[in-house]
Amino acid sequence: MAQAQFLSPQQVNRLPSSPADRRIHYGSEPFQFGDLRLPQAPGSHPVAVVIHGGCWKYRHGDLTADLQNTAALSSALTHHGIATWNIEYRQIDIPGGGWTGTFEDVANAIDYLRLLAKTYALDLNRVVIVGHSAGGHLGTWAAARHRLPQQSYFLFEDPLRVVGVVNLAGVVDLEAFLPMQNQSCGEPTITTLIGGTPAQVPERYRLASPSHLLPLGVKQILIYGAQDKVVPPEWGQKYAEAARKTGDDMTFTSIENTSHFELIAPGAEAGDRVENAVLWLLNLKNKESEKIGA
Template sequence: MPDDAAVARDAAEQDSAFAHPAVRPDATAAYGEHADQVVDFYAPRGAADRAAPLVVVLHGGAWRAPYDRAHVSPFADFLSRRGFAVASVEYRRGASGGLVPVQGGPVPAEGGVGSAEGGPGSAQGGLGSAEGGPGSAQGGLGSAEGGPGSAQGGAGPVAGRWPDTLDDVAAALDALPGLVRTALPAADPHRIVLTGHSAGGHLALWAAARHVLPESSPWHRERPAPLRGVVALAPIGDLRVADELGVCSGAVRQFLGVTGPGGDAGDADALFEERRAHADPAVLLPTGIATTVVQGRTDIVVPQAVSEAYADAAAKAGEVVGLTLLEDVGHFPLIDPAADACAVVAEEIAQLAF
């Protein structure tokens, strides 16, 4: 268990990251009919004599509904001010209440945060507000107030929707080239770097590995995605290790749809392994795509051990994954424009993009 000083430091870093007001995109385009099936686009700032590299951002939040793309909009804006074109992808996340039955997927809550009824980031609700928005100090991710992923939060909102979350990420990235041509003509579709934070880091690593999926998988690609690389930020990159460590209060099993009241534990474990084969980046290796993981050494939300397990799995598969470990950095500075760690992230992206 983290000591009091570590918890206090994490809370301060989280407060800093979420203190920035949400930044509205220059354009938004839909890749599906659901309110969460949209991509926000941020045009590169400053004059340029050629199209800018495109950074695709997948937000985190333990795959849970209260945490939408609004909380990474300052990070997306930060990257655009560094000369990148940015596409911030929204996707369907967990329901706002209840648990997932062992044999079924989560049932969306009526009017939950981030739903079509006007929650933050929805089609009607716009970007989240500064008052109690996603990941705020009042019950935010990993906070001490009992929000999703906290020690006091219990099961909390369900993490992810199996298989909808992965359906959406796959569909968004497949649709992206066409959307970019219309919504963000300043972007260079031939220079794409995929990045994501926390659960979004998992999704980024997974999306880059779809060609490694079994051919029977609905998300399988014939060829690797046309990416310059992936920069995964404190990713939940090894689902087994993250589950063993209890990352985000059982979010991994909730994400895979294998936890809930009733049912047989043996059946749940079997289903966990079955679905992990289609969803765990540590299994889907090697990808052949340049990959860097950026991890804070003092991260108590997604511990360093999870990133190290992913890098070790890649090495065993014959692939070298860069692992940048930042001293005295926790989970949230990686997406905090006010933190030095965020500048390191931008540099790692630039090394792949330019």
């Protein structure tokens, strides 16, 4: 039997997408910007903050991990009547990225929605985060910022609260995933992101891993590909079980015949499931009427 052919990041980058309505900088650095897409319908729009992955690293040989990877997903969500804020951020090989710049960029981009809402018709009471791979980790972490201790590396006076997170093949326990980082990313990207090992900087891991910030107090949907070798689904399942024990509203699903990048490819079954999950979190679709996950 021939081995199934799964999508590459290059193929996802070539998927059709509508152009962004605006490219807007949320900070002064070159990588502190996002693409805003707005639905054509009148009225105030719910918002999905979309965060691309790439092992927290911008350059991968001839390939770059940037917001083009989530352009098709953003475009598809906007087609459903959701404003999308597809963000770029400084990764570990960009000046200022890593600890703490990568985290602060994602957080500041999300909070920048308050300023965008003064110009554009955005409903800040209906904001969800959709993150893929490293972006799934960062998005889940950002949703948990209200759980950070007051005295820490991060000071966010009033984090924008979100109604939910859709984590697509994201790493949610950085310390546990360390033995996989070289296999999945080709180098110790988590160690670089955090600036050391758990033995060297244990407090940073406690602040950076969603698993250490439970309960998050927001709805979470975790979606993984059953054939994903980059972030196998059992990593998400362990976190989901721990989150449920703390009382979090958690949905976990593993999709068959799906690897890492099908999750951000509109038109495939996995892409449809992801779109349905976002629509459900925003109360735009009845969960029972669509297959999202159990």
